[in-house]
Amino acid sequence: SSGINAEYGETRNLPNTNGSSRCRIGKTEVLVGVKAEVVDVDLHNPKKGKINIAVDCSATASPQFAGRGSEIVEQEILSVLNLLYSSIDALKLQDLCIVKGESCWLLNIDVLYVQCGGNMFDAASIALKAALHSTTMPNVTVSGEGIEMELEISDDPFEVWKLDTSMCPICITLYQEGESFAVDVTEEESECSTGYVHVGVLPSGEVSAMEKCGAGNMDPIALLEMIDAAVRIGEKIHKQLDSHLIAESTTATL
Numbered sequence: 403s404s405g406i407n408a409e410y411g412e413t414r415n416l417p418n419t420n421g422s423s424r425c426r427i428g429k430t431e432v433l434v435g436v437k438a439e440v441v442d443v444d445l446h447n448p449k450k451g452k453i454n455i456a457v458d459c460s461a462t463a464s465p466q467f468a469g470r471g472s473e474i475v476e477q478e479i480l481s482v483l484n485l486l487y488s489s490i491d492a493l494k495l496q497d498l499c500i501v502k503g504e505s506c507w508l509l510n511i512d513v514l515y516v517q518c519g520g521n522m523f524d525a526a527s528i529a530l531k532a533a534l535h536s537t538t539m540p541n542v543t544v545s546g547e548g549i550e551m552e553l554e555i556s557d558d559p560f561e562v563w564k565l566d567t568s569m570c571p572i573c574i575t576l577y578q579e580g581e582s583f584a585v586d587v588t589e590e591e592s593e594c595s596t597g598y599v600h601v602g603v604l605p606s607g608e609v610s611a612m613e614k615c616g617a618g619n620m621d622p623i624a625l626l627e628m629i630d631a632a633v634r635i636g637e638k639i640h641k642q643l644d645s646h647l648i649a650e651s652t653t654a655t656l
Contacts, residue, residue, distance in 0.1 A: 406521070406574070406585055406635060408528055410646045420509075421537025421565075425529035429519025432526050434511065434533035440500065440542075440553060441508045451498020451506040455483050457513045457526070464518035475522070479513070482523050482613065483530065486571045486602045489611035493534065494566050500542050505553060507539065523600055524585075527573035528643060534570060535647050538562040571602040571610045572639055574632035578620060583628050585635060599628050603636025605644070 409426040416422035419435040426432075444452065457480045459472035486492060498507040511533070513526050541561040543554040556562075576583045577598045597616030604610050609629060614620060620628075 406524060406639060408525070408639060408642070410528070410532060410643060420539065421533050421535070423529045423532035423536060425525050425532065426517075427521045427525045427528075429517055430515070430521055430525045431517040432522070432529045433514045433516060434526070434529040435514075436533050436537045437510045437512075438507050438537070438539060439510065440505055440555070443499065443503060443506045447495075448503040449499050450495035451500075451508065452495070453487060453493065453509045453511060455480060455487070455511045455513065455530075457483070459515045459518065459522075462516075464515075478615075479522055479526055482573055482600050483513070483526060485600075485611050485613060486527060486573060489602060490569065490571070490604075492570050492610070494569075497566065498539075500553065501544055501551065504551070509534075509537075521575065521585075523573045523575045527571070527602075528639065531567060531570040531572055532643060532647060534565050535567045537565050539565065569604060571604050572636055572643075574601045574603055574636045574639075575599070576601070576628040576632055578616070578624070578628075581624075583624070583631070585631070599625065599632070601629055601632035601636070603633055603640070605637070605640040607633050607637045609633065 406427060410423070416433065416435045418437070420438045421436040422434060424431065424433050441452065443450070457476040459476050461472070498509070500506055511530065513530065515522065539562060541556045541563065543556070545552050545554070574585065575598055576585050578596050597614065597620055599620070600613045600615070601609055602611035612629070
């Protein structure tokens, strides 16, 4: 396969969220919801907000997720998404600080698989970027000081601000198949692969993170070719997704 055919669903369609999105790649469909809440800052990061990602592979998405079958997959997807969002300042976490050393926004991000048929990592990362792009954060007014400090969160739908998603990466996963490699593989094809590489690609085409998985050894030259392919595919998907998000936000404001 020479690319990834992703379908981008409508954002802001999940109730009781600050932002949401849906993405489908092949038979895999994933929903992402973002909920913001005010919490205390971490003492070792007094000027930054926080994000917390949770992954849920529903038993109805695939028979392999029945019982405890989903836990290993969920943990691997969570590990990749955490890698993407911790390797660089993918989200400007300082923008989520409300009062330095006191309070900040925590973004609770829920990743839910509705259907599963391979390419789960890439679909989740694309849906996550779209959900963050759609997220609106309410303005907060701070009054008083010390123990008398009060925060007033606006409930005016126009008193909001948007997250900066210009550095949000997406994951491109490449699977080694003998002497060659492939992207956008089915569930069955991924099981036949000897190894695979997750590559975090920024909109600029830079690589932000990389992780090699699987038992097989990878030739260094083949690995470089895989990374080059990931960058080309990643840049293309970023452009397609950004065009979709811009078109959708323009329609929403009409």
